[in-house]
Amino acid sequence: MGETDTQPGPVNTGFSAGLLSALGKAKSVVAFTGAGISAESGVPTFRGTDGIWKKFKPEELANINAFMKNPELVWEWYAHRKRIIAGIQPNAGHYALAKMEQTFLHFAVITQNIDNLHRRAGSHTVYELHGNIERNYCMKCGTTYSNEEVLNQTGAPHCTKCGGLIRPDVVWFGEMLPDDEWENAVRVAASADVFFSIGTSGVVYPAASIPLMAKQQGAFVVEINPEPTPLTDRVDEFLMGASGIILPALYKRFIDDQHS
Numbered sequence: 001m002g003e004t005d006t007q008p009g010p011v012n013t014g015f016s017a018g019l020l021s022a023l024g025k026a027k028s029v030v031a032f033t034g035a036g037i038s039a040e041s042g043v044p045t046f047r048g049t050d051g052i053w054k055k056f057k058p059e060e061l062a063n064i065n066a067f068m069k070n071p072e073l074v075w076e077w078y079a080h081r082k083r084i085i086a087g088i089q090p091n092a093g094h095y096a097l098a099k100m101e102q103t104f105l106h107f108a109v110i111t112q113n114i115d116n117l118h119r120r121a122g123s124h125t126v127y128e129l130h131g132n133i134e135r136n137y138c139m140k141c142g143t144t145y146s147n148e149e150v151l152n153q154t155g156a157p158h159c160t161k162c163g164g165l166i167r168p169d170v171v172w173f174g175e176m177l178p179d180d181e182w183e184n185a186v187r188v189a190a191s192a193d194v195f196f197s198i199g200t201s202g203v204v205y206p207a208a209s210i211p212l213m214a215k216q217q218g219a220f221v222v223e224i225n226p227e228p229t230p231l232t233d234r235v236d237e238f239l240m241g242a243s244g245i246i247l248p249a250l251y252k253r254f255i256d257d258q259h260s
């Protein structure tokens with residue numbers, strides 16, 4: 001016993017014994033992510049941003065009617081977005097979730113983000129509720145195309161097999177969420193032992209119902225956000241702050257506990 005015992009250790013991130021115990025026993029862990037984790041990497045909201053796109057609201061471009069009316073314009077906007085997102089890197093929060101996938105028996109990310117940053121960080125089981133801006137497909141025959149393949153074409157890109165119009169593989173305003181991704185999300189949320197809701201406002205349904213499903217099925221639900229949300233009162237633990245700081249700290253604490 002002495003001075004050395006009271007030296008400042010790792011930053012006290014204030015994880016509860018309940019959370020650490022739930023993680024220690026967890027066979028199935030799910031992370032549900034929204035715009036907040038992308039914003040920490042610098043992904044813009046594309047609302048009121050630069051240049052000519054300032055005069056459009058995203059909902060005026062990201063819908064099927066706008067696309068069919070003026071595919072060149074909508075494609076120009078997506079080419080702009082695709083190029084910006086291609087230059088953005090995953091952050092420490094994305095990487096911590098990829099490490100968790102290697103650690104727990106069952107682990108899945110459910111994301112509302114289209115930027116592909118979870119996969120680029122190394123996550124494999126990722127259910128994308130709103131699609132993926134790095135993918136595209138032919139509206140006529142369904143053939144998929146990479147960004148390189150479509151961005152090389154001038155104007156609105158067309159299918160090299162059937163001539164059909166190619167669109168980004170993202171869910172637009174007014175469109176249904178993809179059935180298979182949604183069903184997988186509901187399935188993993190319902191069987192989660194620990195469920196993280198990260199960087200999502202918890203107000204856009206149906207996605208906002210997923211943390212509540214996990215809670216109803218008995219998961220220990222943790223929210224990570226810079227500010228409280230409508231979900232905050234209903235979770236087991238609220239960790240206020242940036243996911244890029246909290247997730248790596250929590251992962252480190254969990255691993256340290258396993259080895260002590």
Ligand SMILES: [Zn+2]
Pocket residue numbers: 138139140141142143159160161162163164
């Ligand atoms: Zn085609």
